[in-house]
Amino acid sequence: MPVEVNVGLVGLGNIGSGVLDILKENSEIIEKRTGVRINLVAACDKSKEQLEKAITLGIPTTENFKDLLNNEKIGVIIELIGGYEPAHSIIIDALRAKKHVITANKAVLAKYGTEIFAEAQKNNVNVLFEAAVGGCIPIIRTIEESYSSDRIEKIYGILNGTTNFILTRMGEGMSYEEALKKAQELGFAEADPSFDVEGKDTAQKLSILAGLAFDAKIGCEIFTEGITKITKSDIDFAKELGYVIKLLAIAKKENGQIELRVHPTMIPASHFFANISNEFNAVLLSGANTGEILLSGKGAGKLPTATVVVTDIIELGSRVRVTQRNFENVKIMPFEEVTSRFLLRLNVADKPGILAEIAKSLGNNGISIAALSQKETNMETVPIILITHKASEGQLIKAIKEFESIKEIREKASVLRIEDFD
Amino acid sequence: MPVEVNVGLVGLGNIGSGVLDILKENSEIIEKRTGVRINLVAACDKSKEQLEKAITLGIPTTENFKDLLNNEKIGVIIELIGGYEPAHSIIIDALRAKKHVITANKAVLAKYGTEIFAEAQKNNVNVLFEAAVGGCIPIIRTIEESYSSDRIEKIYGILNGTTNFILTRMGEGMSYEEALKKAQELGFAEADPSFDVEGKDTAQKLSILAGLAFDAKIGCEIFTEGITKITKSDIDFAKELGYVIKLLAIAKKENGQIELRVHPTMIPASHFFANISNEFNAVLLSGANTGEILLSGKGAGKLPTATVVVTDIIELGSRVRVTQRNFENVKIMPFEEVTSRFLLRLNVADKPGILAEIAKSLGNNGISIAALSQKETNMETVPIILITHKASEGQLIKAIKEFESIKEIREKASVLRIEDFD
Numbered sequence: 001m002p003v004e005v006n007v008g009l010v011g012l013g014n015i016g017s018g019v020l021d022i023l024k025e026n027s028e029i030i031e032k033r034t035g036v037r038i039n040l041v042a043a044c045d046k047s048k049e050q051l052e053k054a055i056t057l058g059i060p061t062t063e064n065f066k067d068l069l070n071n072e073k074i075g076v077i078i079e080l081i082g083g084y085e086p087a088h089s090i091i092i093d094a095l096r097a098k099k100h101v102i103t104a105n106k107a108v109l110a111k112y113g114t115e116i117f118a119e120a121q122k123n124n125v126n127v128l129f130e131a132a133v134g135g136c137i138p139i140i141r142t143i144e145e146s147y148s149s150d151r152i153e154k155i156y157g158i159l160n161g162t163t164n165f166i167l168t169r170m171g172e173g174m175s176y177e178e179a180l181k182k183a184q185e186l187g188f189a190e191a192d193p194s195f196d197v198e199g200k201d202t203a204q205k206l207s208i209l210a211g212l213a214f215d216a217k218i219g220c221e222i223f224t225e226g227i228t229k230i231t232k233s234d235i236d237f238a239k240e241l242g243y244v245i246k247l248l249a250i251a252k253k254e255n256g257q258i259e260l261r262v263h264p265t266m267i268p269a270s271h272f273f274a275n276i277s278n279e280f281n282a283v284l285l286s287g288a289n290t291g292e293i294l295l296s297g298k299g300a301g302k303l304p305t306a307t308v309v310v311t312d313i314i315e316l317g318s319r320v321r322v323t324q325r326n327f328e329n330v331k332i333m334p335f336e337e338v339t340s341r342f343l344l345r346l347n348v349a350d351k352p353g354i355l356a357e358i359a360k361s362l363g364n365n366g367i368s369i370a371a372l373s374q375k376e377t378n379m380e381t382v383p384i385i386l387i388t389h390k391a392s393e394g395q396l397i398k399a400i401k402e403f404e405s406i407k408e409i410r411e412k413a414s415v416l417r418i419e420d421f422d
Numbered sequence: 423m424p425v426e427v428n429v430g431l432v433g434l435g436n437i438g439s440g441v442l443d444i445l446k447e448n449s450e451i452i453e454k455r456t457g458v459r460i461n462l463v464a465a466c467d468k469s470k471e472q473l474e475k476a477i478t479l480g481i482p483t484t485e486n487f488k489d490l491l492n493n494e495k496i497g498v499i500i501e502l503i504g505g506y507e508p509a510h511s512i513i514i515d516a517l518r519a520k521k522h523v524i525t526a527n528k529a530v531l532a533k534y535g536t537e538i539f540a541e542a543q544k545n546n547v548n549v550l551f552e553a554a555v556g557g558c559i560p561i562i563r564t565i566e567e568s569y570s571s572d573r574i575e576k577i578y579g580i581l582n583g584t585t586n587f588i589l590t591r592m593g594e595g596m597s598y599e600e601a602l603k604k605a606q607e608l609g610f611a612e613a614d615p616s617f618d619v620e621g622k623d624t625a626q627k628l629s630i631l632a633g634l635a636f637d638a639k640i641g642c643e644i645f646t647e648g649i650t651k652i653t654k655s656d657i658d659f660a661k662e663l664g665y666v667i668k669l670l671a672i673a674k675k676e677n678g679q680i681e682l683r684v685h686p687t688m689i690p691a692s693h694f695f696a697n698i699s700n701e702f703n704a705v706l707l708s709g710a711n712t713g714e715i716l717l718s719g720k721g722a723g724k725l726p727t728a729t730v731v732v733t734d735i736i737e738l739g740s741r742v743r744v745t746q747r748n749f750e751n752v753k754i755m756p757f758e759e760v761t762s763r764f765l766l767r768l769n770v771a772d773k774p775g776i777l778a779e780i781a782k783s784l785g786n787n788g789i790s791i792a793a794l795s796q797k798e799t800n801m802e803t804v805p806i807i808l809i810t811h812k813a814s815e816g817q818l819i820k821a822i823k824e825f826e827s828i829k830e831i832r833e834k835a836s837v838l839r840i841e842d843f844d
Binding site: 301 | 561564709
């Protein structure tokens with residue numbers, strides 16, 4: 001006898017329509033394989049046009065979400081409309097009606113996660129959201145299930161396909177503008193790409209992953225720097241030094257504090273993250289007992305994401321317990337205290353003593369220099385490239401402030417953080 | 423109220439002892455996080471010495487497995503003794519006693535999987551075995567859960583830490599013998615490494631993964647070639663051409679047939695598998711709707727493996743249903759029909775016409791040459807390196823047979839398969 005899961009689907013856009021496709025194509029094999037029979041009881045969208053596909057498939061439809069809420073047969077609401085409202089209210093209302101919720105909405109989870117998880121537990125129902133982070137990569141399941149017996153200490157992620165596509169293409173010779181245009185042509189970047197390229201999408205995803213991994217309440221205040229200032233020459237310099245630039249999400253738990261940040265990062269070309277190309281996403285988890293696990297796959301797309309939503313439905317047919325997410329308040333490390341190695345690029349007048357001044361400013365702030373290169377040019381200014389040993393963001397800010405007052409330094413120092421994964 | 427899972431542990435060797443460590447260290451956080459309380463009711467080992475650690479921890483012990491079987495409180499038997507017997511009998515007896523089973527025993531699963539899964543379903547209990555393949559990589563869970571709504575079409579795996587360690591070190595300049603010795607020193611290879619280096623361990627793991635992925639009954643008859651014939655010069659040649667050699671497990675489902683094989687394989691240096699180094703394992707799954715997912719992590723080790731066993735216990739506390747594994751009989755593609763690109767290395771006498779003869783033999787068998795290099799030497803023989811377009815194993819065997827009769831060919835042709843992941 002199959003376990004029956006009765007589903008109401010809200011939002012029939014790209015992913016919602018993909019869910020219809022997958023259920024049509026794979027319901028039989030799913031039941032055979034898992035013993036779970038998925039019944040799509042009704043679909044809802046405020047647009048009549050979007051409802052048409054469901055109607056064609058013989059699925060009852062409505063433009064009013066309340067109809068799903070009041071339908072006693074429905075045990076699971078799938079929210080696929082995106083954005084903050086009405087998605088947030090729909091999720092809360094569904095949970096209060098004691099229906100399980102599946103969502104792909106990272107924005108709502110990053111902002112209202114604590115409220116949503118508490119409401120779910122109060123009503124003894126589950127919230128599943130594998131599709132919210134990393135597309136088809138089973139990252140939520142891996143953190144919540146595979147790592148349930150271990151303590152995660154570090155998370156590194158390439159969590160945004162748009163920026164990874166742009167950086168990959170820049171590594172192949174395109175300018176930022178060319179790469180962005182290409183990404184838009186291929187549907188990997190939106191007309192207004194700012195949410196992605198400024199790193200905000202990545203920061204929301206990191207907030208969700210870090211919350212789950214560290215059992216911690218994490219808000220949206222994560223230090224976030226996007227890729228818009230990365231130039232072709234940054235990428236070329238990195239390459240020369242044996243590095244690749246990626247927009248990295250980093251979360252670490254150490255001494256009870258959590259370090260969180262999103263920024264363009266130089267990583268060794270030999271690290272497997274360096275080969276995570278184009279629209280692919282990747283997550284590296286480091287556990288106290290398991291060591292490192294790397295997961296990678298397509299971070300977006302209609303069918304990959306819809307498949308993951310359907311997997312969450314199957315999961316609800318297989319669970320006996322409601323996931324506990326009793327997240328605790330944690331101390332987030334102030335960003336000035338975060339340490340890494342830095343690469344600095346400066347353009348200075350070709351005059352004696354300037355380099356000594358820069359070195360002195362760094363030394364004054366306890367930063368020691370690991371490598372330095374000054375190339376010969378025929379210009380009035382010379383480019384200086386400097387790699388530091390580990391130092392804090394606070395130390396670096398002070399040092400830059402000190403040497404930037406020197407009039408022979410012609411441009412603001414360009415700073416790139418280096419991650420050695422140690 | 424926590425869900426209680428009452429466990430009996432059989433086998434207190436390396437991994438079993440790790441399970442004791444993890445339960446001691448993490449039981450509290452596991453219960454808090456997952457709502458599952460793990461009670462280790464009793465432990466069993468035939469060696470009194472091995473039992474000592476459990477005794478110290480206040481866990482009741484026995485040297486007789488039947489005591490666990492007859493203990494009504496125990497709902498889950500963990501089998502960690504390895505090998506075929508008595509592991510196989512213990513698992514079957516436990517299932518017949520309607521106890522769930524967790525095992526890390528790939529050998530038993532590869533050989534007796536069909537019997538074990540049938541017995542489990544008959545008795546309405548679960549068999550979990552995440553630790554049997556890929557160490558701490560959540561590969562079983564990913565295939566059975568994340569891919570439950572998709573159809574897997576291809577599996578590629580680096581599934582054996584010993585051989586991957588040896589090939590990595592050979593890539594860094596060591597000879598096969600030096601690399602093996604280093605692996606033995608570091609505990610990555612056994613005193614008698616033949617099971618690993620001949621590819622048999624990899625083949626057993628592939629059999630398990632392919633069975634799950636394709637819902638298919640797969641025996642142990644997989645074409646298997648180990649790494650013992652790989653020389654330093656193979657690796658150097660591959661490098662020159664932009665490839666890396668890995669011991670790859672390959673399974674593909676196409677037109678109702680399943681292709682299965684394990685052999686040293688040239689893969690592009692830019693593929694992320696090329697950076698899976700040393701004792702790390704990796705699996706690449708390709709699904710009809712999800713596209714590619716890559717998973718990587720440590721393939722062995724006491725704590726990584728023990729952590730995964732404990733995760734399986736938690737899973738048993740969370741499941742409502744028994745996993746269906748109604749595997750079907752499938753057609754395994756005859757190895758002669760399997761196609762790939764090949765690299766051939768030949769040592770021939772430096773006389774006119776030889777190359778033409780080789781090309782003719784290949785052509786006679788429908789194999790076309792994609793690239794060819796013949797280097798100048800001061801010796802009497804010249805090395806010829808040939809890369810073919812796609813051809814079948816059968817075609818290649820015939821062609822080699824044809825040109826090997828030429829007396830000017832001084833050595834058996836060395837053959838390496840190339841995988842382009844297309």
